[in-house]
Amino acid sequence: MDCPTDNAEVNLKRAVARIEKLAKKGAQIICMPELFQTRYFCQKEDKELLGLAEKVPGSTTRLLGYIAKKHKVVIVASLYEEHAGHHFNTVAVIDADGKFLGKYRKMHIPDDLKNYYGEAFYFEKGDLGFKTFKTKYATIGTLVCWDQWFPEAARATAKKGAEIIFYPTSIGYQLVDKYGIAEDEHVAWQTIQNSHAIANNVFIAACNRVGLEDKLNFWGTSFVCDPFGRVLAKAPVDAEADLIVDCDLSLIPQMRNDWPFLDYQKELKKHHKKNVYEV
């Protein structure tokens, strides 16, 4: 999605319309980009914007719960959360019966105002640990944007049983490419997420913001890749898109049989018949 307006109500309505359209096309688990109700406000520091934060669960999750139940879809929604005076970059997961399943609070907070990712002003580090949610269609994990650069986050989430890890994301090009590395950063972003799929034998679904907002040109290219890191579908760099992607979850155990990277010590013990001591 892009975010052409500051009006959260309008943005939420647009998202709901997209969700309903996707549900009718057969989507089962629907993810929106990071903080989809607002423009990416972390490009500057403004105390007033702390007021954008909402309760989770709260009015937005109630609305999304109604939509989820109506269409029997799971919804993964990135929300700006306020809780007892603390602020978090949160993901809410709503099951296909409309129930609020739980939330994850972003663990890796970029503190990089000079490059227009000044999130430490708005969000504390998450305090819920890494999370998975057993939904109607799959056990999913949720991580958020900067988490995607940290293999530990994907590993911990996969260890908890995730079959698909969703990454609501807001990442883009700097308008001024000082070092000539803009495209290299974009390629690195794809590479590292493909690698999480490989290292953990899971599907990865990254849902990124698109379009120009102030000093950042969000690079879209939302994608889904399979446990071999093969990109199954990818959105354009400069336009909104609906990606509906079949994920054959039986590929996960099949791959783990030959490449047991997630829990190789266990596999080693299970398969081990002889070792040098017994020779």
Added chain:
Amino acid sequence: MDCPTDNAEVNLKRAVARIEKLAKKGAQIICMPELFQTRYFCQKEDKELLGLAEKVPGSTTRLLGYIAKKHKVVIVASLYEEHAGHHFNTVAVIDADGKFLGKYRKMHIPDDLKNYYGEAFYFEKGDLGFKTFKTKYATIGTLVCWDQWFPEAARATAKKGAEIIFYPTSIGYQLVDKYGIAEDEHVAWQTIQNSHAIANNVFIAACNRVGLEDKLNFWGTSFVCDPFGRVLAKAPVDAEADLIVDCDLSLIPQMRNDWPFLDYQKELKKHHKKNVYEV
């Protein structure tokens, strides 16, 4: 390198000739593939072959030390080690003055005889932890083949100060591609190693065996990539090659300034001026 003969003495001589040639061309740190003195014997289980193991340090490291000192090059050598009745898949690092700097013992041992990587018969899990070595030209880490699939190994090695991580490797195609995934596995191998470079802001140098041996067709394609995961040079899939690659180590701190993935908590504290508590 390929390995056309079972004769370890001949293979070592070939390696030494290659090292001397590379040194004359200006190479500073020289790495050979995994277990370069022998054909990849882990395709079957044979007690006799346990006798191939040698002391580390021992006669091979003494010879390599002489060559290293003569040409002022660092040598990274993968050796089959026996120590007090225990067997390890070991890397020895020899500094440019010929001194034995230390060794690393492979931590992730594939136990996959059905796919011709039956290493658990020949090697115990390494007991030295992850290692780095401060050589004349760079602080380097060493990991071995299957370690390359595990982000933890690269992370731990980078945390100990590695600027370049060397991976002596023996990986290849199965002769029978049952699932039609041979090339996907090869691409995944490249992807995950590029991702270690990105996640840890380090250079990666993978040095792989090449050529057909029994049931495995080793896929060569040794490469060096920079901290953005950009492949700087790559060997062919089906032939030996000498890769001499300039690694500009100043790229590491430059990249860590914007992408402090290795120790982001420290960076967060260092740069943090305000947070929501202080607002």
